[in-house]
Amino acid sequence: xxxxxxxxxxxxxxxxxxxxxxxxxxxxxxxxxxxxxxxxxxxxxxxxxxxxxxxxxxxxxxxxxxxxxxxxxxxxxxxxxxxxxxxxxxxxxxxxxxxxxxxxxxxxxxxxxxxxxxxxxxxxxxxxxxxxxxxxxxxxxxxxxxxxxxxxxxxxxx
Amino acid sequence: xxxxxxxxxxxxxxxxxxxxxxxxxxxxxxxxxxxxxxxxxxxxxxxxxxxxxxxxxxxxxxxxxxxxxxxxxxxxx
Numbered sequence: 452x453x454x455x456x457x458x459x460x461x462x463x464x465x466x467x468x469x470x471x472x473x474x475x476x477x478x479x480x481x482x483x484x485x486x487x488x489x490x491x492x493x494x495x496x497x498x499x500x501x502x503x504x505x506x507x508x509x510x511x512x513x514x515x516x517x518x519x520x521x522x523x524x525x526x527x528x529x530x531x532x533x534x535x536x537x538x539x540x541x542x543x544x545x546x547x548x549x550x551x552x553x554x555x556x557x558x559x560x561x562x563x564x565x566x567x568x569x570x571x572x573x574x575x576x577x578x579x580x581x582x583x584x585x586x587x588x589x590x591x592x593x594x595x596x597x598x599x600x601x602x603x604x605x606x607x608x609x
Numbered sequence: 610x611x612x613x614x615x616x617x618x619x620x621x622x623x624x625x626x627x628x629x630x631x632x633x634x635x636x637x638x639x640x641x642x643x644x645x646x647x648x649x650x651x652x653x654x655x656x657x658x659x660x661x662x663x664x665x666x667x668x669x670x671x672x673x674x675x676x677x678x679x680x681x682x683x684x685x686x
């Protein structure tokens with residue numbers, strides 16, 4: 452409740468596909484709306500979720516994903532254009548349910564005060580600069596994340 | 610309805626997590642004791658809005674469902 456110490460949630464976002472991007476953004480924005488303190492630590496491919504050159508175009512790969520939205524056998528996922536097709540189908544499902552886009556979800560997270568931390572080391576490894584990320588992202592390492600996580604009530608990896 | 614809402618929020622057609630986010634943002638603009646009427650068509654709202662209210666200390670004064678439309682009267686704490 453409001454008068455107690457705030458609950459705290461930390462998530463590590465390590466995947467950059469569209470479905471895996473929604474999870475920390477939906478859970479994070481909702482937790483903040485429920486008056487929890489929330490941080491998302493973006494590492495490896497998870498950095499794409501807050502990369503302003505990429506976050507509008509996250510995809511869904513059907514290859515090695517038997518649950519992917521594809522009308523053809525999964526092995527066909529190796530063919531050119533299949534990732535684009537699966538992505539288009541997923542986007543169409545999301546649109547039919549009127550689910551907010553990834554950039555809209557990122558904005559909503561920031562509006563409700565979700566803290567975004569970009570992993571310095573993986574940014575260096577992958578050649579991503581702070582300017583490539585959306586505004587309002589802090590840059591830090593494992594210690595920054597753990598300092599917040601040590602006092603957290605809920606934590607998980609996506 | 611037993612209480613007169615001070616404000617109404619239409620979340621019809623929106624999916625999770627937007628009804629909860631918009632409810633929170635609207636409640637933030639209101640005064641303690643005021644009543645928000647929130648209307649949604651997302652079936653998840655049936656459980657999500659009460660869960661949100663429990664966690665934030667706001668009170669659901671009344672809730673009803675009619676033909677796939679959920680209406681909540683929420684009193685700001």
